[in-house]
Amino acid sequence: MSKITNRIAVLAVAGALISGSALADTVKIGMNVPLTGFAAADGKSALLGAELAIEQANAEGGINGTQIELIQYDDLASPKEAVPIANRLISQDEVVVAISGSYSGSTRAAAGVFQSEGVPYVSAYAVHPDITKSGDYVFRTSFVGEVQGRAGAKLIGEMLGKKRVVVITLQNDFGQSLAAGFKEKAADYGIEIVSEYEYSIKDRQFGPIVTKVKADQPDAIYASGYFFTAGPLVNQLRSAGIDVPVIGQEGYDSDKFIEIAGPTSEGVLITTSLDRDSTVAETHDFIQAFEKKAGYNADMVAASGHTAAKVVIEAMRKAGTTDRAAIRDAIAQTNLVASTGTISFNGLGEVKKDVQVQIVKDGAWHHYAVIDDKDLLAPPEE
Amino acid sequence: MLYVELLAQGLVQGSIYALVAVGLTLVYGLLRILHVAHAGLFTLGGYVGVLVTNATGSLLLALLVAMVTVGIVGMAIYRLCYQPILDKPPYVALIASIGLFIAMEEVYRLVFGPYGISFENPPLQDVVQMFGVTLRLGEVATAAGTLLLVGALAVFSGKTRFGTAWRATVTDPDMAESFGIDIIKVRYLNFFIGSAFAASAGVMVALLNNMVEPTMGSVPSYKALAIIVLGGLGDVRGTLLAALALGVIEAFGTIYLGKFLDRDAIAFAFLILVLMVRPQGLFGRA
Structure with missing residues (x-):
């Protein structure tokens, strides 16, 4: 045996x-x-x-x-x-x-x-x-950036009902494709783009842009960036007394954003891929x-x-x-x-999936909404 | 009113450029070295500032600790990196300096992590209204701090014996030495002051951005070079004015030319324009 x-x-x-x-x-x-x-x-x-x-x-x-x-x-x-x-x-x-x-x-x-x-x-x-x-x-x-930009336009124009928008764009492929998608659909949701600014990925100090945005008096701000640019940007916008909604994207999507922007990050909305809740x-x-x-x-x-x-x-x-x-x-x-x-x-x-909208609440990212409009989110076919 | 606010923003940014560029121009004036690693000391200042503030709660203490520690590190860089190669052609020191700068960035990343660090309770975040201009307290402190430090430097170099020895050494090292001036001591002092100034700028930027990251020095590393060229290499007064001018030009440029040129491009376009008309720099003598 x-x-x-x-x-x-x-x-x-x-x-x-x-x-x-x-x-x-x-x-x-x-x-x-x-x-x-x-x-x-x-x-x-x-x-x-x-x-x-x-x-x-x-x-x-x-x-x-x-x-x-x-x-x-x-x-x-x-x-x-x-x-x-x-x-x-x-x-x-x-x-x-x-x-x-x-x-x-x-x-x-x-x-x-x-x-x-x-x-x-x-x-x-x-x-x-x-x-x-x-x-x-x-x-x-x-x-792709365009898809998320379109979702941003729906979020601001339809879901939040804000019409006078300032666009702050990061000067790279990420920021520019987001801005392109946003502008493509902005008119469909009744959004008027009051003015548009660009900044470089190396910028951390936005004093001049913040000063001008304050003079523009928008209803909302659509700002592309990564947590390391968006953190200082949001902080500086809020410190200057600009309290209208700031809408970002997946580049913000990190706890580091909340750490850098501190309490001024409260209420910031982003379109992203991960739903924390x-x-x-x-x-x-x-x-x-x-x-x-x-x-x-x-x-x-x-x-x-x-x-x-x-x-x-x-x-x-x-x-x-x-x-x-x-x-x-x-x-x-x-x-x-x-x-x-x-x-x-x-x-x-190209991926087909829903866009998650997250909000900063009590110092953490939380669920705000889901955008599942198949036509709006259709990725490019060619 | 918008123009006045933009001017104020430009001057705040210019103050920071000034603090970084002064150290660089001092080193160039004394040793004819383009000290690129200076920007790494600026970053180190930011790190020390945030860490000490988080540990003790005192920004002022953090500023002092940052200036002294970074000043000492600056002296060590002179002793260990530049002194052994002083008799080599200038490009040897330049290459060593660039290498050192890259190494410093990677060391910060390894020691402090890739994400950067922030203040736990960011100080001086309140907003003040002055002459109809809205500024954050941190921005006011940056401008005031720069004025104070530069003023102290002017008094020190103009009114003290050591300051006289320093200026004599910059003008003619051999002659100064023959008059009994200890030029080695002058060099250490030179690196200490320049590095401490860069550290103060690092703390102020940390305050304004609420973030210090390993690559924070990458923009100052080349922009400060542009500024000292603009100011007439080795000329402290010219460097200060060039730094402020550049800050203001960038502030207006970001708003009115930002669609075509980014901030750096504006700075370098300005540099090229000036050098076409005045090759010796804005304030340099021909």
Whole structure:
């Protein structure tokens, strides 16, 4: 009896070794993510989010029994770093799929490489429209700026009923695509744009703009930016006695925004992808698990990193193979409940999901509303 | 009234530029080094200011601690980084300085985290009305603090023996040394004062933005260079005036040219225009 069990055990071990050498030990997912430089804070959240998704998947047995390994490189959010990283991930590390936890410049540069080598590539939160235009292997789990800008117009003109609006725009692809979407739909909701200002991503002092906005006397302010520009901006607007609603977007979506703007952040509204008060189990569990892993509260970038990783994991499970074309097809068919909502992709690889409106209340982000107008939120098809 | 408010905003911004650029022009005047890492000291000042304020609740104490610590770090940079390469061509010191600046940014990121830090209870946030202009108390304090520090510097360099020795060394180091002036001591003092001024600017920016981040010095690192060129390299009075002028031009430019040019582009367009007419700088002698 014991001999037989021994033999079975030996056979099992040998079998495992053979299959181990025939297949890879692990399935590799590549990731370019800024871990140093100006975007390092977002990079850290995105990476931790992706790591969490992979740990959760590995605990459930990985991809049909094979463990998943994440291989990440620091791209400094720079296009010239991202291209060699994409090449290394493909030829040296031989990743099956890749995700981007980085900004638009680097993601757009890397997307071309992944597309030409036929490696599926999912961008977590980069917003530039050209990213998905790289080809059919490139997908995005976040809104393009235009979609979120349109949601902002509905929020201000219809839901808040404010008509005289000042637009303050961050001078980069993120800010400009938001402004474009906002202006496209502003008239439909009866919004009159009183005046428009632009600022650079390096600006933290907005004294002159604040002074002029005060003279403009708007009903609401639509200001694009990231928490590190929006925090000082909101603080300076409020300090100057401007108390009309300020509407931002997912770039504000961090506890750091509330910390920087302090009590002046109260009442600020944003359009984003993460609902802190969500009753959906997936989102709720993600928020708790992320806080446990990271030691700080989840933000939009973290949820997006988690979502992007989850999309590729689910696609690999469904495809049941490491064939990249099959995985690409499986990603295109995605219909997944993720921490950023129920998502699917259109023909261009752009995400379809609802926009979450969050508000700062008692020093924390909370649910305000959901915008689920399919026509308004339709991502570009080409 | 809008114009007066914009002017006031420009002068506040200009004060900060002035405090950073004075140190840079002092180092250039004395050693002919473009001290890019100076902007890293500005950032360090911001960090020390926020940390000490959060720990003790006193902004004034934090300002003093920041100025003294950063002043000492500035002296250490002279001793460890510049002194060993003083006899090399100027570009060697410039490259060392740029390298040091990048290293400093990354050290701040590793030590203080990538997200930046903020005041727990931001001081001087109240609003005051003066001559029909609305300013935050922090902005008033910034302008007043700059006036005070620059005034003290003027008195020190004009009325004290050490100040005389300092000016003599800047004018002609060899001659000063032959008169028995300890030029090494002068260099340390030079770095201490310049760095302490940058630290004070860092604390004030921290106050105005309620945020200090590792890359806070990246804009001042090159804009201060533009300012000292505008002011006539090594000329303290010229640098102060150039800093204020630039602050005001940026304030109006942001509103009326912001659609075409960002803040930095306005600053450099102004620099190019001035240099075309006056290659020696706004206030430099030909």
